[in-house]
Structures are given as structure tokens and as C-alpha cells.
Amino acid sequence: MSSTSTASLSSLPAGLDMADLPMQHPRAPAGAAQARARFFNSGNAFNVKLPVVPAQLFPPPQEGRFGVFDCDQSDALGCGFAATTPLMLARYVRIAARDALLPLDVNATGSVWYVIAGSGRLSGGADSFTFGTGDVFLLPGASGYRLEAGPEELLLWTVGNEPQLDFERAQPASRASATIDAVHYPADEIERQFALIFSTATHDETSGRALIFSSDRQSAARNLTPTLTLSFNTLEPHTHQRTHRHNSAAITLVVQGEDCHSMVGHAMCPWAPWSTLVTPPGAPHSHHNAGTRGARFLIVQDGGLHYHARTMGFEFLELSE
Structure with missing residues (x-):
């Protein structure tokens, strides 16, 4: 059978699996609007294969x-x-x-x-x-x-x-x-906010010390825009952020970090000054600082979309020490 079809019951091979039905066209469209219709089924509509997002x-x-x-x-x-x-x-x-x-x-x-x-x-x-x-x-x-x-x-x-x-x-x-x-957001105000954060305590479920950016109009959602989130993350010397995952993709800028790297899946991604790291959606990942100075990295995610859809799916994959 061709990749597109206007099939009738009599033309179908015996025992044909539903998933093997090609995309269907209307048999006798009455006009252009009807002629644009296409039909799939529950056996073949959800098996679209898209390229993965590279960790780059x-x-x-x-x-x-x-x-x-x-x-x-x-x-x-x-x-x-x-x-x-x-x-x-x-x-x-x-x-x-x-x-x-x-x-x-x-x-x-x-x-x-x-x-x-x-x-x-x-x-x-x-x-x-x-x-x-x-x-x-x-x-x-x-x-x-x-x-x-x-x-x-x-x-x-x-x-x-x-x-x-x-x-x-x-x-x-x-x-x-x-x-x-x-x-x-001027640099001196960002530093003041970091000082406030570092003057407070954390607990086991806190995902590191990070400054989250928002605005007066987006503060209810705690996002930067309706679709994007921005966090300025930190990592103390000789520590790492536990392996975790989330359904949003992440784009990270290395702002400060010596002898640091990220693990994305099983791939080690060494940090370089002002490099950009792409973390694919859903990929297990962690950040590591083996140096003697604190590390900082900016992370933009399409998290606003996932928060709105209730699909963020953040979870730690590594127990706290």
C-alpha cells in the first residue's frame, strides 16, 4: 500500500495490523476544506520519531x-x-x-x-x-x-x-x-541578593543555593517570562550538585568555575570560561566543582511552559549525603 491512501474495507489485506494503515485521505471531499483532512489511528499516530536534543x-x-x-x-x-x-x-x-x-x-x-x-x-x-x-x-x-x-x-x-x-x-x-x-538587574544588586541567600540555612531537598530572577508582572509564577525561567546557580568548592532530572531543557552559561564539569547522562562535559552547555530534556545530570573557588553558572530553561502544564517532573536521582 502507498504511504497515503483512501482505503475501503474491501481493499484491506486480511489480518492487516491497524498500525500499518497508511495516512488516510477523505474519500469524496465536497470542497477544499474537506480535502485537507488527514486521518491516523491509535496504532500509528503516536510513534513519531524526533531527533534527540544533543548535549552540546x-x-x-x-x-x-x-x-x-x-x-x-x-x-x-x-x-x-x-x-x-x-x-x-x-x-x-x-x-x-x-x-x-x-x-x-x-x-x-x-x-x-x-x-x-x-x-x-x-x-x-x-x-x-x-x-x-x-x-x-x-x-x-x-x-x-x-x-x-x-x-x-x-x-x-x-x-x-x-x-x-x-x-x-x-x-x-x-x-x-x-x-x-x-x-x-544590576550586578551590585545581584551580589546583594546572593549575600542574603548565603546568610540562610538549607535542607536536604534544597537544590543548591541559586538566585531566581522574576519581575513584578511575573512574580506570581516566579518565572522570568511566561515560558522561560532564569536561575543563577552556585556550587561550593569540592562539592557537587546531586544527580537530578527535569522535563525542561536547560541552557547553561559558565560564569565562574575552575576544575569544574557537568555529567550529562554518562558524558563528562568539562567547563570552559563563558562556554554554553546544553542539557537535553529529561537527561540525568549533575554539576561538579573540584576546584578551590566557588562556581557560578546561569541556567535558562523552558520551565515556564512545564510549570504551566504541570509537567516539570523535577526529581533527585541521587541520595543526599
């Missing part, structure tokens, strides 16, 4: 290279648009001293930015502000942003949900109807 390490762009650099796995994922995971895209952006990236279009519901090095100014949106090394900021989807570097070259890391919108051929909401605003 992306280095930052080499010195002297300027522009936008995608951490793109679209070929491995089998999608026709740039993507680091099925629903997220990570990028590095390097701008020469006193130069500008114009226009900068954020074709996502929202994107998170971390300033790896340098300082600069953002303009072109509803809010304009200056930023410096170690700052985090959130931008709603919009066109015409301007990023201008200060007296030194500027290196940024950003993650947005462009692939989620590309998957449905959707567009970001207008500024007037967007569900998020521009939010700026």
Missing part, C-alpha cells in the same frame, strides 16, 4: 570576531530555523568599542541577556538604560532595539524563545499588549 558545549566567539553568533543545533534537531533546543536559542553578541548593533530585533516573546564583558547602553524600546559587566536584563519581543558599546568592546550572552515562535510561525506581541516589560 558551545564556546564563545574568538577574540576579534564581532557580530551575532548563534549556538545553533537546527540540523541535529531537524528544524528549519535556528535553535539550540526545540524551544530556545542561545547567542553570543560581540560589539566593537563605541560601535553599535542596529537594529536589534528580538523575535521572541522575551529574551534574557547577561553582560560578560564591557559596558553599554540599550535604547530603542519603551525603556532605555546603561549596563555594565555582570548585569542581567530582560527584553520583551520588539524590533528596533539599539545596543551601543562603551569605551571597550562588549560581549553579551542571550537566550530567547525564538524557536517556539518560529515553530508556529508566530510573532511577538506588541509592546502595548506584551506580558513582560524590560527589566534590569
Whole structure:
């Protein structure tokens, strides 16, 4: 039988398994709308095989290279648009001293930015502000942003949900109807928040000491955007974060860590300064610090979607010591 069919009962081979029925067309469509109908069955509709999300390490762009650099796995994922995971895209952006990236279009519901090095100014949106090394900021989807570097070259890391919108051929909401605003988290305020966290105690079920970013409009969900979560994780010297899993994919930026690595499944992923690590959804993973300094790493997940769908599925796979 062909891969598509308008089968009748009399044409079916005796004993044909339901799962072997090809995709069915309507027999006698009365118009174009009916002709577009296709039918599967419970034996073959749920066995779609998609490529796995690779556990990958992306280095930052080499010195002297300027522009936008995608951490793109679209070929491995089998999608026709740039993507680091099925629903997220990570990028590095390097701008020469006193130069500008114009226009900068954020074709996502929202994107998170971390300033790896340098300082600069953002303009072109509803809010304009200056930023410096170690700052985090959130931008709603919009066109015409301007990023201008200060007296030194500027290196940024950003993650947005462009692939989620590309998957449905959707567009970001207008500024007037967007569900998020521009939010700026200066480095000194981040350090103040870390000091508060480290002044408190933890218990066995606490998944490390991490700072979770949110905003006034997203605070009820404790997310950064309706679909993305952002945490700034820490790991003390000679310790590790217990093996765990969750249904969200994770994109991690190594901010600080010497002699550190992650285990993703059975693969060891050594950390390198400012590298990007992709953790596939559902993959068992752990983070290890064999060095003498505390480690820090930023993690963006499509966790907002999973929290909303009640499918986050976080669990430790290793007993506490």
C-alpha cells in the first residue's frame, strides 16, 4: 500500500495490523476544506520519531570576531530555523568599542541577556538604560532595539524563545499588549541578593543555593517570562550538585568555575570560561566543582511552559549525603 491512501474495507489485506494503515485521505471531499483532512489511528499516530536534543558545549566567539553568533543545533534537531533546543536559542553578541548593533530585533516573546564583558547602553524600546559587566536584563519581543558599546568592546550572552515562535510561525506581541516589560538587574544588586541567600540555612531537598530572577508582572509564577525561567546557580568548592532530572531543557552559561564539569547522562562535559552547555530534556545530570573557588553558572530553561502544564517532573536521582 502507498504511504497515503483512501482505503475501503474491501481493499484491506486480511489480518492487516491497524498500525500499518497508511495516512488516510477523505474519500469524496465536497470542497477544499474537506480535502485537507488527514486521518491516523491509535496504532500509528503516536510513534513519531524526533531527533534527540544533543548535549552540546558551545564556546564563545574568538577574540576579534564581532557580530551575532548563534549556538545553533537546527540540523541535529531537524528544524528549519535556528535553535539550540526545540524551544530556545542561545547567542553570543560581540560589539566593537563605541560601535553599535542596529537594529536589534528580538523575535521572541522575551529574551534574557547577561553582560560578560564591557559596558553599554540599550535604547530603542519603551525603556532605555546603561549596563555594565555582570548585569542581567530582560527584553520583551520588539524590533528596533539599539545596543551601543562603551569605551571597550562588549560581549553579551542571550537566550530567547525564538524557536517556539518560529515553530508556529508566530510573532511577538506588541509592546502595548506584551506580558513582560524590560527589566534590569544590576550586578551590585545581584551580589546583594546572593549575600542574603548565603546568610540562610538549607535542607536536604534544597537544590543548591541559586538566585531566581522574576519581575513584578511575573512574580506570581516566579518565572522570568511566561515560558522561560532564569536561575543563577552556585556550587561550593569540592562539592557537587546531586544527580537530578527535569522535563525542561536547560541552557547553561559558565560564569565562574575552575576544575569544574557537568555529567550529562554518562558524558563528562568539562567547563570552559563563558562556554554554553546544553542539557537535553529529561537527561540525568549533575554539576561538579573540584576546584578551590566557588562556581557560578546561569541556567535558562523552558520551565515556564512545564510549570504551566504541570509537567516539570523535577526529581533527585541521587541520595543526599
